[in-house]
Amino acid sequence: MSSLARRRTTDYAVKAISTGFAALSLVLLAWILWTLLSRGLPALGPHVFTNITAPPGAGGGLLNAIVGSLIQIGVALVIGTPIGLMCGTFLAENGRGTQIGNVVRFVNDVLLSAPSILIGLFVYQLLVVPFGGFSGWAGSIALAILVIPVVVRTTEDMLALVPIGLREAAFALGAPQWKVVTFITWRAARAGIVTGILLALARAAGETAPLLFTSLGNNGWSLNMSAPMASLPIAIYQYAASPFEDWVALAWAGALIITVGVLTLNVLSRLVLAKMK
Amino acid sequence: MAASISGTEADTALIAAHKPTGRISDPIFVGLLWASGIFVLVLLGLIIAMLFEGGLPALREFGISFLWSTTWNPVTERFGAGVMVFGTVASAVIAVIVALPLSFGIAFFLTEIAPGPLRRPIGVAVQLLAAIPSIIYGMWGFFIVVPLIAAYVQPPLIEWLGPIPLLGALFQGPPLGAGMLTAGLILALMILPFITAMFVEVLESVPPMIKESAYGVGATTYEVYRNVSVPYGRTAMVGAVMLGLGRALGETMAVTFVIGNATRMSASLFAPGATIASTIANEFPEASIGSLKLQALLQLGFILFVISFIVLALSRLLVRSKLKG
Numbered sequence: 001m002s003s004l005a006r007r008r009t010t011d012y013a014v015k016a017i018s019t020g021f022a023a024l025s026l027v028l029l030a031w032i033l034w035t036l037l038s039r040g041l042p043a044l045g046p047h048v049f050t051n052i053t054a055p056p057g058a059g060g061g062l063l064n065a066i067v068g069s070l071i072q073i074g075v076a077l078v079i080g081t082p083i084g085l086m087c088g089t090f091l092a093e094n095g096r097g098t099q100i101g102n103v104v105r106f107v108n109d110v111l112l113s114a115p116s117i118l119i120g121l122f123v124y125q126l127l128v129v130p131f132g133g134f135s136g137w138a139g140s141i142a143l144a145i146l147v148i149p150v151v152v153r154t155t156e157d158m159l160a161l162v163p164i165g166l167r168e169a170a171f172a173l174g175a176p177q178w179k180v181v182t183f184i185t186w187r188a189a190r191a192g193i194v195t196g197i198l199l200a201l202a203r204a205a206g207e208t209a210p211l212l213f214t215s216l217g218n219n220g221w222s223l224n225m226s227a228p229m230a231s232l233p234i235a236i237y238q239y240a241a242s243p244f245e246d247w248v249a250l251a252w253a254g255a256l257i258i259t260v261g262v263l264t265l266n267v268l269s270r271l272v273l274a275k276m277k
Numbered sequence: 278m279a280a281s282i283s284g285t286e287a288d289t290a291l292i293a294a295h296k297p298t299g300r301i302s303d304p305i306f307v308g309l310l311w312a313s314g315i316f317v318l319v320l321l322g323l324i325i326a327m328l329f330e331g332g333l334p335a336l337r338e339f340g341i342s343f344l345w346s347t348t349w350n351p352v353t354e355r356f357g358a359g360v361m362v363f364g365t366v367a368s369a370v371i372a373v374i375v376a377l378p379l380s381f382g383i384a385f386f387l388t389e390i391a392p393g394p395l396r397r398p399i400g401v402a403v404q405l406l407a408a409i410p411s412i413i414y415g416m417w418g419f420f421i422v423v424p425l426i427a428a429y430v431q432p433p434l435i436e437w438l439g440p441i442p443l444l445g446a447l448f449q450g451p452p453l454g455a456g457m458l459t460a461g462l463i464l465a466l467m468i469l470p471f472i473t474a475m476f477v478e479v480l481e482s483v484p485p486m487i488k489e490s491a492y493g494v495g496a497t498t499y500e501v502y503r504n505v506s507v508p509y510g511r512t513a514m515v516g517a518v519m520l521g522l523g524r525a526l527g528e529t530m531a532v533t534f535v536i537g538n539a540t541r542m543s544a545s546l547f548a549p550g551a552t553i554a555s556t557i558a559n560e561f562p563e564a565s566i567g568s569l570k571l572q573a574l575l576q577l578g579f580i581l582f583v584i585s586f587i588v589l590a591l592s593r594l595l596v597r598s599k600l601k602g
Contacts, residue, residue: 011497015390021382022391025403028466032409032417039420086313094310104314107321110589113520114582115527117554118328121578125327129566145320152317178306206410209529209554213561233412237530240416255413266408270401 033259040256043249048257053219053235056244062254064221065235068136071223072215072231073204075140080147081197087148088155088196089181105156112149119145120210128214136229139215146207147200154196158189161276192276195269202265206258208233232258325582332576335569343576349540349556351563356573358580360542364457364550365581368532369525371461371546376469376521381507383469384476388506389498400477407470415534418463419455423535426462427454431547449545455537458546463531468521475517475596479510516595523588527581529554553581 047061054060087104095101123142128134162185170180186193211217217234218227232254239251336343339356346357387400431452438448450456483506491501507514537549538559551559557574564571 007497007500011499014385014499014502018382018386019390021379022386022399022403025379025383025406025469026399029402029406031421032413035417035421036413083313083316086310087317090310090314094307095314100314104317106590106593108317109593110586111317111321113523113527113585113589114324115529115554115585117527117529117557118324118578118582121331121557121575122324122327125331125575126323148317148320176303176306178302181306202408206412208410208412209558212558233410233530236412236416240412240419240534251416255416258410259413262408262410263405266405267401270404274397 036252036256036259039249039252040254043253044256048250048253052221053230056242056247059246060250062232062235062250062257064218065230065232065254066257067223068215068218068230069205069232071225072136072140072143072211072229073201075136075225076143076147076204077197077201079141080144080200081151083144084148084151084196084200085155085193088152088193089159089186091152091156092159093177093181093185108149108152111145112153115209116146116207117209117212120213123210124213133226134214134216134228136215136225136227139211139229139231140225142210142214143204143207146210147204150200150203151193151196154199155189155193158192158196158276159185161192162188191272195272195276198265198269202262202269205265206233206262208237212237325579325586328575328579328582332572332574332579335572335576338569338572343573344580347542351560351570354569356570358553358577360540361551361553361556361577362580362584363542364536365526365552365554365584367550368457368460368464368536368552369522371458372464372468372525373518373522375462375465376472377518379465379469380472380476380517380521383473384480385499385502387473387477388480389502400474403473404470406466407474411467411528411530412534414463414467414531418459418531419534422463423454423459425454426459427452435547446544447546450543450547452547453537453549455535455549456545456547457536457543457550460532460536460550460552461546463535464525464528467528467531468524471524472517472521475520476510476514479513479517480506483509513596516592516597519588519592519595523585523592526552526585526588527554529558533558553577 047059049061049063049066051059051061052064053062087108091101091105091108095104120142123138123145127138127141131138166184166188167180170184175183211231211234215231215234216228217238218230222229236251236254236258239247239254242248242251335356339346343357344362345359346355347359348355348357349360350356383403387396387403391399431454434448435450435452439445480502487509488501488505491505496504532552533555536551536555538551538555539549540551540556541548543550557578560570561574564574
């Protein structure tokens with residue numbers, strides 16, 4: 001075989017293998033989704049949304065877990081979003097090119113990828129031990145700590161897309177910085193910032209590990225934020241590992257609900273982001 | 278003339294009207310911005326301090342040998358991190374070894390092969406793998422992948438490779454399905470989208486000019502990828518791999534479902550093991566406040582934080598240094 005023919009063959013072979021790898025990743029994604037649909041859909045009935053968790057065979061649902069998750073995610077967003085938004089703004093407006101800005105950005109990047117179970121352990125030490133018990137508050141704060149770096153990152157990225165001229169125009173009119181930021185830059189980057197919050201929501205919704213040691217889970221109906229609180233991921237974890245068929249089925253139903261929610265949020269945010277850029 | 282004077286007056290009035298609000302509220306607002314920036318720094322400091330302080334009694338009890346001691350016995354209250362540190366690093370390294378060639382291939386496909394209109398949808402689909410929650414990977418791994426590996430992958434490998442001296446040690450033990458290899462495979466799938474996304478970002482930043490000059494002297498697509506694009510982005514790509522490694526080190530729920538959770542050291546890829554994260558998740562419910570076991574778990578958490586901090590920090594430095602230049 002001539003050298004040229006050999007090089008061509010290598011080229012074709014690598015292209016074929018690479019295409020195969022891409023196809024493989026899509027097949028694996030489809031396989032996971034198919035598993036969720038084929039096992040979760042049959043288990044998904046109205047009882048999942050109307051009944052609270054119950055002993056095996058008693059026809060329990062996931063209502064308390066779903067409500068508990070919604071509450072904790074809601075509180076986490078209320079706590080985490082303003083901090084993340086302000087910190088992202090700090091990085092984009094005040095911290096650009098400064099030493100402190102670089103350090104904050106670096107630390108935020110580390111927090112973004114830090115093991116979420118350690119955030120759970122941290123909040124356990126910080127709140128659960130001193131205040132004498134697992135609570136919905138502790139769970140919410142653990143999730144808030146996961147929300148912050150995501151919001152910081154997207155806020156900074158989105159604000160960086162706002163043209164400098166827009167800010168200069170506002171400053172030239174004598175506007176103070178708080179007005180420039182709130183009325184000009186935030187408004188210009190609104191869609192992107194909201195997308196970041198949605199991504200943070202999606203991340204918080206699927207997290208299990210940080211809730212294990214903070215809100216613990218609760219098999220009864222409780223809206224008390226100072227008591228252990230149920231959540232969907234913890235219920236799934238508890239049920240998936242159980243020997244009871246109806247519990248395992250409920251776990252699959254819960255897994256389907258979470259995944260559909262999280263993937264929908266992700267696809268939506270990516271569509272918005274693609275439009276912005 | 279009169280109009281322009283009044284215009285200037287109006288501007289002056291506007292500025293004057295703004296200044297008082299600016300004078301009072303601006304320091305507050307800017308102060309809040311700074312405070313939230315500092316808050317993030319304090320947060321990281323607090324996390325490190327709390328984990329260290331919580332685990333300190335265990336470190337005092339067992340000394341520095343806690344780091345490598347392979348005893349983990351809740352009954353006699355003798356604890357050591359050796360097995361978990363090994364499991365954490367081994368499963369993450371397996372994940373990177375498996376994910377790396379896949380990421381190279383998929384990034385090549387996405388940047389050079391895929392037809393334009395397909396690029397984005399396929400890229401997004403790969404990214405969705407990163408959005409699926411860890412616990413879903415755990416369930417899928419536990420109910421689907423583990424039985425398949427136990428039935429179709431492990432028996433032939435044990436039979437064919439087990440008797441080989443040295444290499445065979447990696448393929449010993451009963452075909453349980455759950456174990457180090459399975460955990461590594463699931464982790465590989467989970468970190469694949471992170472590595473691929475950064476590869477694609479780096480490869481897209483390669484100046485078209487240098488690629489075109491390589492094409493100009495007759496290089497094939499693969500040769501340009503291998504000899505021009507990848508060397509150009511090498512530093513940032515190493516950073517991307519480190520990011521994947523960092524993610525794999527701390528992954529909890531997925532690993533807990535498929536690693537088998539045995540606190541024994543074993544050279545075999547098929548043997549059940551444990552990572553730091555899976556041990557914390559598994560054993561925490563049995564550890565009461567103030568117990569030595571809880572302190573040992575907190576110390577494990579601190580070790581994990583240090584390991585992932587170093588890896589993630591290195592990753593950021595490598596990625597930033599390249600993308601900046």
